[in-house]
Amino acid sequence: MSKESKNGTPAGSGKNGRGDKNPVLAVDIGGIFMKNPVTVASGTFGFGPEYAPYVDLNRLGAVVVKGITLRPRPGNLPPRIVETPAGMLNAIGLQNPGVDHLVTEILPYFKQFDVPVIVNIAGETVEEYASLAGKLDRVAGIAGLEVNISCPNVKKGGMQFGSDPLTAAEVVRAVRAATGLPLVVKLSPNVTSITAVAAGVAEAGADALSLINTILGMAIDVKRRRPVLGTVTGGLSGPAVRPVAVRMVWQVYKEVKLPIVGMGGIMSAADALEFILAGAAAVAVGTANFVNPRATMDVLEGIEAYLVENGVRDINKLVGAAHG
Amino acid sequence: MSKESKNGTPAGSGKNGRGDKNPVLAVDIGGIFMKNPVTVASGTFGFGPEYAPYVDLNRLGAVVVKGITLRPRPGNLPPRIVETPAGMLNAIGLQNPGVDHLVTEILPYFKQFDVPVIVNIAGETVEEYASLAGKLDRVAGIAGLEVNISCPNVKKGGMQFGSDPLTAAEVVRAVRAATGLPLVVKLSPNVTSITAVAAGVAEAGADALSLINTILGMAIDVKRRRPVLGTVTGGLSGPAVRPVAVRMVWQVYKEVKLPIVGMGGIMSAADALEFILAGAAAVAVGTANFVNPRATMDVLEGIEAYLVENGVRDINKLVGAAHG
Amino acid sequence: MSVLAEARILKQEEVAPGCHRMLLQAPEAAGRAAPGQFMHVRCGSSADPLLRRPLSVHDVDRGKGTLTLLYRAAGRGTALLAGLGPGAGISLMGPLGRGFSLPAGAGLRVALAAGGIGVAPLYFLLKELVSRDFFVYVLVGAQTAEDLLCGDDFKLLGSRTSFATDDGSCGHKGPVTDLLESLLASGGVDLVYACGPPPMLKRVAGLLTGTGVPGEISLERHMGCGVGACLSCVCKVRSGAYRRVCADGPVFPVEEVVWE
Amino acid sequence: MSVLAEARILKQEEVAPGCHRMLLQAPEAAGRAAPGQFMHVRCGSSADPLLRRPLSVHDVDRGKGTLTLLYRAAGRGTALLAGLGPGAGISLMGPLGRGFSLPAGAGLRVALAAGGIGVAPLYFLLKELVSRDFFVYVLVGAQTAEDLLCGDDFKLLGSRTSFATDDGSCGHKGPVTDLLESLLASGGVDLVYACGPPPMLKRVAGLLTGTGVPGEISLERHMGCGVGACLSCVCKVRSGAYRRVCADGPVFPVEEVVWE
Numbered sequence A, B: 001m002s003k004e005s006k007n008g009t010p011a012g013s014g015k016n017g018r019g020d021k022n023p024v025l026a027v028d029i030g031g032i033f034m035k036n037p038v039t040v041a042s043g044t045f046g047f048g049p050e051y052a053p054y055v056d057l058n059r060l061g062a063v064v065v066k067g068i069t070l071r072p073r074p075g076n077l078p079p080r081i082v083e084t085p086a087g088m089l090n091a092i093g094l095q096n097p098g099v100d101h102l103v104t105e106i107l108p109y110f111k112q113f114d115v116p117v118i119v120n121i122a123g124e125t126v127e128e129y130a131s132l133a134g135k136l137d138r139v140a141g142i143a144g145l146e147v148n149i150s151c152p153n154v155k156k157g158g159m160q161f162g163s164d165p166l167t168a169a170e171v172v173r174a175v176r177a178a179t180g181l182p183l184v185v186k187l188s189p190n191v192t193s194i195t196a197v198a199a200g201v202a203e204a205g206a207d208a209l210s211l212i213n214t215i216l217g218m219a220i221d222v223k224r225r226r227p228v229l230g231t232v233t234g235g236l237s238g239p240a241v242r243p244v245a246v247r248m249v250w251q252v253y254k255e256v257k258l259p260i261v262g263m264g265g266i267m268s269a270a271d272a273l274e275f276i277l278a279g280a281a282a283v284a285v286g287t288a289n290f291v292n293p294r295a296t297m298d299v300l301e302g303i304e305a306y307l308v309e310n311g312v313r314d315i316n317k318l319v320g321a322a323h324g
Numbered sequence C, D: 001m002s003v004l005a006e007a008r009i010l011k012q013e014e015v016a017p018g019c020h021r022m023l024l025q026a027p028e029a030a031g032r033a034a035p036g037q038f039m040h041v042r043c044g045s046s047a048d049p050l051l052r053r054p055l056s057v058h059d060v061d062r063g064k065g066t067l068t069l070l071y072r073a074a075g076r077g078t079a080l081l082a083g084l085g086p087g088a089g090i091s092l093m094g095p096l097g098r099g100f101s102l103p104a105g106a107g108l109r110v111a112l113a114a115g116g117i118g119v120a121p122l123y124f125l126l127k128e129l130v131s132r133d134f135f136v137y138v139l140v141g142a143q144t145a146e147d148l149l150c151g152d153d154f155k156l157l158g159s160r161t162s163f164a165t166d167d168g169s170c171g172h173k174g175p176v177t178d179l180l181e182s183l184l185a186s187g188g189v190d191l192v193y194a195c196g197p198p199p200m201l202k203r204v205a206g207l208l209t210g211t212g213v214p215g216e217i218s219l220e221r222h223m224g225c226g227v228g229a230c231l232s233c234v235c236k237v238r239s240g241a242y243r244r245v246c247a248d249g250p251v252f253p254v255e256e257v258v259w260e
């Protein structure tokens, strides 16, 4: 069964002020209204200004900032990155200046733009997730929270929460109780059943899902005979993971009735369309930003061209369309 | 702690008749004596003759044949393959002529070679696995069985068995009871905890482990707006998956005291050495055969050169050496 | 038997819009190739694109040890090939597969039907047929006149060559199978070989059904190994089984193929 | 501000074994670059290799709008670059990072110490220093005489240039830091800039400690984004924090860097 109409065209979709020939691009991700379906993957776009020389932030559907924790985190021992075939491993370890710094120093930057800001949050305990959400609840300029229960690069918390439907749900319930902001819950691909975790967090109050986070991997330096990364394992991202990510979006779309932000190796509009056709209502560009700092714009323009060429008047009609 | 001596140099290791300058390459994979650590991944090397124009089969540590089932299987509806970044998806669906045909028509081919033959078996029920093992128990010319509890491309059985430590163990116990042949159990990467499954099958009587099978993925044809593969999802293999495979070998080596056949994206000797240093006592070349039909030989020669250059006299001393 | 070799490009030219002819120094493959067989070609040395591309043997010169490929730059792999110049090396596996079965009899009248890049294997076949003194009709189809491939080469070989284009810019306006249909109706054909896009081949199959005229067609499938090992390139045959296009084909008797 | 542009290669030559100099038409980047900044360079268009490679701005000609890179073919990415000829285009991002801080005073005596390919950013720096009438000692080290880079170029700029080679085939036999040590001992240096392999830079740091002579060094780290977004390229600084080599560096005051 096609769920094409799962996301009704959001109220704001007419706002782009375009004539009838321009397709509707606006999507509603669980209460976050995006003028188009293209956003960025947390941790690959910094805190906003880094890519401003290349991309007009106003043209993005949303900006998702780097993962934030309650207290500042120094991050992991380097090396933190290694290139792999059509991908890369990272083990940043959530280096960030902490939530207070985010609120006072970083969020004000976005006042000059007309773009929803989604804050990606991570905790080491359920309580930390809840306090983070509580602290951000009434902060101006936040469109929603992305709850990262899937970071493979921190010792405590992180992926462990996302590996089990019950603990995942527990985190989401606590966050849900602490804030009225739209909650996008970010799932880990390192699980036997992504649909079980998705169903768990849906039940616990998620408004939307984002997937996938990175796949746990590692590389070994055969000269030194030691793991390359300072933390041994890291998270695999980039084109290499795309088939796995598309599959998971497909599976989750079938089972869970929440809007999905799809990501994992999106380099081009064609890649993004795979996710949309599999069931993602929005797409996030991650590692591709490093390779092509204008990747988000290329994706956006390519999606628009596809809609026009194929006479599709509303992007929402494509969401999940490959399910037939 | 290093487990360098986990595989004592097997009795057969002197047989290569080489002088002291040539490093020892022989490994013992749970009772399967291989003259060198390089074998092939099931399903990527056919039934043996296909690659004979390019590779002297006598130079392989072992040959693993395409997965066999009790009855002939027609395989899946095409398309069965699609290229992905640094990888490919396949959905062959275990097309094979059945075990009886294997025994009468295929195994005799190997009589002319001096190479251990490992038969990869798959069932739809625990009983089928057991009958397959029983049928092959006393067949001449079989060095061991690889129990495929991880094929993502068959509807019944297949990966389901490998997704859960308990059912995985159940299959292995049944196979163990049906045969005295060395059992290599092939694990699925599509699980939350590969070590839990590994421990389960070790406990149930596996003699060795092989990992990884393919990662479940899919691709969508954005022109047709339909999945590319006839079966929607398929198994991802090739260089793209290598970081995930190395990580899993690393994890399993740490927790389970069985020899490991490592595979997943090995294209070169350096890739193979990553697996060996992570803990694999042998390596299997899979998708690389398609790209370079002499990949096994390149890997073997490269490993030998590495040992010589680094003054390592026995490959077994490298196994797991990156654990420090 | 197939060989793996690094072949040097001697010449490369764009012979029609997007269609390239590549002359390679590949003496072993050239010496062994038969019409209808293919080479499995690596496009660069990167893991992306990863897999080899199957390309038919278009021509060989056994004396000079050269082999020619004729291909359309259809996607990333073939575009990479098209970007290579003389002196560059490419990794070739082949010749692979079962080619066309050459008729034993003498004096047979043979029709070759080529659609688009389907010309590639048929030129080599034609040379072989002509050398055996068969009478050959060559029917070549393309979208427009400028897309027609090898027309002059065919004529030079002394065959009776007719053209069909979708837009009528050369020869018959319509599919090349129209030409075959007329030829069959005239009763002047003992044997048909065809290569081209699936709809064309399906039409050929339809035309031959019940006529008693045997035919062989060359199929295309996405391939992994190219040598029969991976079972990814299958097509369904009359018995209901799946057969490997790379090893059991790519050439099949037309009536064997099940059109799904 | 950094720009993203497709730059055309005007010239490429191997200037020492495995070392290549590439002249690019890149007017915007050339106009904005400062010594010590780098370009983030895409090597081909395949997903493998995926990431850009950071390469220092070696020279610019603002009038002609050209920019020069000097690089060692160290691995796959740089080997792909080395294979490109004039006319080919490459995707450049930059200039990126914080370069060398140019001293405000006049008449300062400056030492530049370059190890191996570390010469790359220092040539551009030297040009800038010379144009400001500083007195510059250039100390260039390499493995052998034939590996020495840019020796003549340095001399042409009128600096006092000394050489050191590991095998003594040119100049001092030993590390280039020996030359710096003597120079510092002579008391004739007010400021040091260095670029080279980590052991060399660590030695430079050691030599400067306690001398009161300020120094700046250019670091290398594996990079993702190159713009400060991914936090993968960090080095530890005295405060104990990790700083981004791409955005907070690549040039750091020598005493800031913690050697792990």
Ligand SMILES: Cc1cc2nc3c(=O)[nH]c(=O)nc-3n(C[C@H](O)[C@H](O)[C@H](O)COP(=O)(O)OP(=O)(O)OC[C@H]3O[C@@H](n4cnc5c(N)ncnc54)[C@H](O)[C@@H]3O)c2cc1C
Residues within 6 Å of the ligand: B083, C038, C049, C051, C052, C053, C054, C055, C056, C057, C070, C071, C072, C073, C074, C075, C076, C077, C078, C079, C117, C120, C121, C219, C220, C221, C222, C223, C250
């Ligand atoms: C036996 C055989 C002989 C062939 N001979 C010729 C020939 O002589 N000249 C010619 O121009 N083409 C020929 N083809 C088709 C040719 O193989 C494809 O056009 C080519 O593989 C496309 O690769 P690409 O990277 O350019 O396209 P992409 O679409 O980027 O390729 C992506 C993947 O799909 C596969 N693929 C795409 N199209 C085809 C296709 N039509 N057939 C098989 N695989 C495909 C590729 O091999 C690759 O794995 C032949 C195919 C077969 C099976």
Ligand SMILES: Cc1cc2nc3c(=O)[nH]c(=O)nc-3n(C[C@H](O)[C@H](O)[C@H](O)COP(=O)(O)OP(=O)(O)OC[C@H]3O[C@@H](n4cnc5c(N)ncnc54)[C@H](O)[C@@H]3O)c2cc1C
Residues within 6 Å of the ligand: A083, D038, D049, D051, D052, D053, D054, D055, D056, D057, D070, D071, D072, D073, D074, D075, D076, D077, D078, D079, D117, D120, D121, D219, D220, D221, D222, D223, D250
């Ligand atoms: C700010 C900066 C400026 C540089 N300037 C120059 C220069 O002007 N000339 C020059 O020859 N080299 C320079 N380097 C080093 C250069 O970036 C590497 O030699 C190059 O990235 C190697 O890529 P590869 O594909 O050839 O090697 P591979 O080893 O195949 O690369 C694999 C991965 O490791 C990274 N990597 C490998 N070595 C280094 C290294 N030393 N530093 C950073 N990343 C590395 C690559 O970028 C890539 O992601 C600079 C590095 C930095 C950080």
Ligand SMILES: Cc1cc2nc3c(=O)[nH]c(=O)nc-3n(C[C@H](O)[C@H](O)[C@H](O)COP(=O)(O)O)c2cc1C
Residues within 6 Å of the ligand: A041, A042, A043, A044, A066, A067, A068, A090, A092, A094, A120, A148, A151, A186, A212, A213, A214, A236, A237, A238, A239, A241, A263, A264, A265, A266, A284, A285, A286, A287, A288, D224, D230, D231, D232
């Ligand atoms: C360098 C890097 C840092 C990342 N940091 C975060 C993070 O802080 N929070 C998070 O939820 N995901 C993080 N991710 C995961 C990405 O948001 C994304 O889920 C993943 O990279 C897959 O997308 P891609 O293949 O397009 O990069 C990070 C990824 C990379 C490569």
Ligand SMILES: Cc1cc2nc3c(=O)[nH]c(=O)nc-3n(C[C@H](O)[C@H](O)[C@H](O)COP(=O)(O)O)c2cc1C
Residues within 6 Å of the ligand: B041, B042, B043, B044, B066, B067, B068, B090, B092, B094, B120, B148, B151, B186, B212, B213, B214, B236, B237, B238, B239, B241, B263, B264, B265, B266, B284, B285, B286, B287, B288, C224, C230, C231, C232
């Ligand atoms: C075409 C194809 C067919 C396969 N068939 C089987 C099979 O029959 N049995 C099995 O256990 N694994 C099968 N596999 C999985 C491989 O044996 C191997 O585990 C996997 O491909 C990872 O290794 P690679 O990346 O080197 O190919 C198959 C893989 C491919 C690509």
Ligand code: FES
Residues within 6 Å of the ligand: C222, C223, C224, C225, C226, C227, C228, C229, C230, C231, C232, C233, C234, C244, C245, C246, C247
């Ligand atoms: S391509 Fe592997 S069997 Fe045909």
Ligand code: FES
Residues within 6 Å of the ligand: D222, D223, D224, D225, D226, D227, D228, D229, D230, D231, D232, D233, D234, D244, D245, D246, D247
């Ligand atoms: S490379 Fe991304 S922060 Fe420096």
